[in-house]
Amino acid sequence: MNNNIDIKQLGFNKQLETYRSQHQLDRFNVGRVVKEHKDRFLVLAPEGEIESELLGNLRYTAQSRADLPAVGDWVAITLYDGNKGIIHQVYPRHSQLERQAVGRSGEKQLIATNVDYGIIVQSLNRDFNANRIERYLTLCHQANITPMVVLSKIDLLGRAEADGMIQAVKDRLPQVTVLPLSNASGEGMELLRQEIQPGKTYCLLGSSGVGKSTLINQLSGSQRMDTGAI
Ligand SMILES: Nc1nc2c(ncn2[C@@H]2O[C@H](COP(=O)(O)OP(=O)(O)OP(=O)(O)O)[C@@H](O)[C@H]2O)c(=O)[nH]1
Ligand SMILES: [Mg+2]
Incomplete structure (x- = not known):
């Protein structure tokens, strides 16, 4: 549907490219999270719109919500079945917009990154x-x-x-x-x-x-x- 997405236009820059090669992330595909719903993430990648889930390990090792992907994040993914993906890693963020969550947990809610x-x-x-x-x-x-x-x-x-x-x-x-x-x-x-x-x-x-x-x-x-x- 949405093929030929240019990730440079989405903001993938030199810094992120350098990070990608220095951290051996070239073996993964790369894309940007544009939507989040419960445990599912819509990722825009050169291959198209990828319906993605988290790698189990990423969820279990996360210390807080901030360690999990949010809208705006660049992520390393593997693709399967054409338009599905598994998120293996979140790239470092240069900005992080959050608000205090409602309720008593007091945990910050991530609204958007980068x-x-x-x-x-x-x-x-x-x-x-x-x-x-x-x-x-x-x-x-x-x-x-x-x-x-x-x-x-x-x-x-x-x-x-x-x-x-x-x-x-x-x-x-x-x-x-x-x-x-x-x-x-x-x-x-x-x-x-x-x-x-x-x-x-x-x-x-x-x-x-x-x-x-x-x-x-x-x-x-x-x-x-x-x-x-x-
Ligand atoms: N006269 C006038 N009306 C405007 C202008 N901008 C928006 N409106 C009207 O204001 C109302 C609210 O606009 P929205 O764009 O829905 O506002 P919003 O900020 O998206 O609101 P939420 O989605 O509730 O956060 C609509 O009826 C618009 O047509 C403007 O510049 N002039
Ligand atoms: Mg609105």
């Missing part, structure tokens, strides 16, 4: 909350992810009011790229497109209703990964 940029989406309508942006910035910082801020729904405000809010966010976050846009009118979309680089992984962060899914639909054709609301 994300390069976190796009913090905040709508400029009445739900706007500058402190919430700060919390997502902290999350990105802890995860080793470069943040960007998208201010959505600028069409719902008058020009002067929108400009004032946008400027206030820019003044408060001088180090961060801040992009105002409207999914409704398309204004600002081109500037966001120009920010998006091939071979990089982006993750949208933001509350329910701010326009993340709508934005993903608009950006079709570029690298993307929907990891749900945090």
